[in-house]
Amino acid sequence: MMTGEQYIESLRNLKTEVHFMGERVANLVDHPAIRPHINAAAATYDLAFDPQHADLGSAISHLTGRRINRWTHIPQGQDDLVKKVKMLRAVGRITGTCFQRCVGMDALITLYSVTHDVDRKHGTGYHERFRRFLIETQDRDLLSGGAMTDPKGDRSKRPHEQHDPDLFVRVVERRPDGIVVRGAKMHQTGAVNSHQFIVLPGQALGPEEREYAIAFAVPADADGVIQVFGRQVNDSRKWEGTIDQGNPTYGVVGGEALVVFDNVFIPHERVFMLGETEFAGTIVERFTGYHRQNYGGCKSGNLDVLVGAAVALAEMQGTAKASHVRDKLAEMAHLVETMYSGALACSYECTKLACGTALVNLLLANTAKLNTARYYPEVTRLAQDIAGGFVATTPSERELDNPRVKAFVRKYYQTRPDVPAEDRIRLGRLIENMTGATPFIEGMHGAGSPQAQKVVVQRQIDWAERVQLASRIAGIPSAPRH
Numbered sequence: 001m002m003t004g005e006q007y008i009e010s011l012r013n014l015k016t017e018v019h020f021m022g023e024r025v026a027n028l029v030d031h032p033a034i035r036p037h038i039n040a041a042a043a044t045y046d047l048a049f050d051p052q053h054a055d056l057g058s059a060i061s062h063l064t065g066r067r068i069n070r071w072t073h074i075p076q077g078q079d080d081l082v083k084k085v086k087m088l089r090a091v092g093r094i095t096g097t098c099f100q101r102c103v104g105m106d107a108l109i110t111l112y113s114v115t116h117d118v119d120r121k122h123g124t125g126y127h128e129r130f131r132r133f134l135i136e137t138q139d140r141d142l143l144s145g146g147a148m149t150d151p152k153g154d155r156s157k158r159p160h161e162q163h164d165p166d167l168f169v170r171v172v173e174r175r176p177d178g179i180v181v182r183g184a185k186m187h188q189t190g191a192v193n194s195h196q197f198i199v200l201p202g203q204a205l206g207p208e209e210r211e212y213a214i215a216f217a218v219p220a221d222a223d224g225v226i227q228v229f230g231r232q233v234n235d236s237r238k239w240e241g242t243i244d245q246g247n248p249t250y251g252v253v254g255g256e257a258l259v260v261f262d263n264v265f266i267p268h269e270r271v272f273m274l275g276e277t278e279f280a281g282t283i284v285e286r287f288t289g290y291h292r293q294n295y296g297g298c299k300s301g302n303l304d305v306l307v308g309a310a311v312a313l314a315e316m317q318g319t320a321k322a323s324h325v326r327d328k329l330a331e332m333a334h335l336v337e338t339m340y341s342g343a344l345a346c347s348y349e350c351t352k353l354a355c356g357t358a359l360v361n362l363l364l365a366n367t368a369k370l371n372t373a374r375y376y377p378e379v380t381r382l383a384q385d386i387a388g389g390f391v392a393t394t395p396s397e398r399e400l401d402n403p404r405v406k407a408f409v410r411k412y413y414q415t416r417p418d419v420p421a422e423d424r425i426r427l428g429r430l431i432e433n434m435t436g437a438t439p440f441i442e443g444m445h446g447a448g449s450p451q452a453q454k455v456v457v458q459r460q461i462d463w464a465e466r467v468q469l470a471s472r473i474a475g476i477p478s479a480p481r482h
């Protein structure tokens with residue numbers, strides 16, 4: 001296993017092509033826009049060595065018997081799934097933001113079982129191939145980006161109906177030693193600081209879409225992999241100072257990129273599905289199940305930080321004892337624990353797949369993510385309510401050193417003689433950055449837009465059974481069909 005520092009150093013050996021603000025990034029490890037996200041990812045490495053959390057941060061590989069980082073582990077039962085959620089909350093509390101590594105973890109978990117299922121149906125050799133890849137990933141403790149979301153073009157059209165066939169990642173050439181792929185994946189969390197990508201289809205596919213039914217792994221710095229790093233609200237503050245960033249060490253959300261595959265060669269050894277269209281839907285269903293489980297873990301950890309900021313500000317501002325503030329804080333805590341409960345529930349209610357991997361309860365996992373999409377904004381709204389308007393209007397941190405105005409800023413932003421104005425400003429900036437557009441949108445669309453979870457909920461519920469329950473109690477002899 002690597003420490004956080006070793007992980008950061010390992011990135012220096014890559015030749016990853018990243019573009020930001022109109023130019024190629026020469027040194028991404030030390031780039032002010034990127035480094036906070038790297039620090040957040042490094043926390044997933046350090047957790048394995050943290051005596052308080054080592055049991056959460058690491059696990060024993062079921063393939064080798066060796067101790068590995070849990071972010072590369074395949075859950076073997078309920079205990080592993082519960083620890084996954086607790087690990088996510090623990091790191092969420094350390095970083096106060098997204099630490100990126102769960103997308104690749106869920107891609108590994110998903111492919112482990114789906115390759116097994118494909119082989120059973122088609123007699124292919126994907127699973128053995130994938131196990132070799134997994135052992136290498138575990139032993140080298142690699143960070144994998146999980147690449148699922150295609151650009152998708154016109155949402156009313158299927159992949160093969162788009163005006164440009166590259167709007168979904170596809171095979172453009174089959175060679176004796178491998179395949180050549182083209183396309184792109186959008187919104188890739190932690191992509192610029194990943195060692196490799198695991199690329200999966202982003203939706204169910206029909207028989208005419210064989211060239212899109214591909215799963216593969218590729219080094220992040222392979223020829224033809226080009227990344228364009230996205231902007232965030234307030235990101236220029238990263239090269240202006242520290243206080244105004246709110247969370248200068250770990251940043252805001254995961255740092256997302258557009259990842260382009262411009263005719264990239266993938267050797268057969270790294271291809272884990274090629275044309276088995278009927279399994280694309282299985283990949284999406286399992287991946288999103290595991291990924292939606294996470295949201296009740298990591299986001300509850302992040303929101304623990306936000307709740308703490310709201311409590312501290314209320315204390316500083318003399319409102320902590322007001323009954324409405326106490327009520328709002330209790331409401332925030334209640335919503336956070338509700339999100340967490342769903343993640344735990346889907347883990348406890350797991351089942352076993354044919355290959356031995358534990359699968360979360362899909363109904364509960366999707367409910368957990370829906371709760372997150374709904375409650376995250378509500379918790380942030382309450383934090384903003386308690387904090388007050390200064391969160392939106394505070395002058396730049398540079399005014400704290402501006403000789404003409406610094407005394408005025410410090411004087412008028414101070415609420416109590418025993419608390420420096422700067423402390424209040426720091427908490428306000430933390431709340432501002434944690435409740436801004438980027439984290440807000442991540443809680444909504446990350447792991448799929450809310451409607452995607454509703455679809456699974458609709459599919460998983462036995463409606464007829466519920467009608468029967470009501471009909472029996474109401475004394476209606478023949479229940480209407482649903």
Ligand SMILES: Cc1cc2nc3c(=O)[nH]c(=O)nc-3n(C[C@H](O)[C@H](O)[C@H](O)COP(=O)(O)OP(=O)(O)OC[C@H]3O[C@@H](n4cnc5c(N)ncnc54)[C@H](O)[C@@H]3O)c2cc1C
Pocket residue numbers: 103146147148149151152155156185186187188189190253254256441442445446447448449450451452
């Ligand atoms: C911060 C962040 C991090 C992310 N990280 C990753 C990552 O690491 N890896 C990854 O693969 N993805 C990642 N994603 C992508 C995420 O999974 C997608 O944003 C999500 O699935 C929604 O897809 P979309 O953004 O293309 O929006 P759309 O799919 O366009 O959805 C927008 C709206 O249109 C609706 N809609 C979509 N299609 C249809 C249709 N056919 N008919 C009717 N309505 C429709 C949706 O319900 C929604 O209301 C990330 C997203 C964010 C915001």
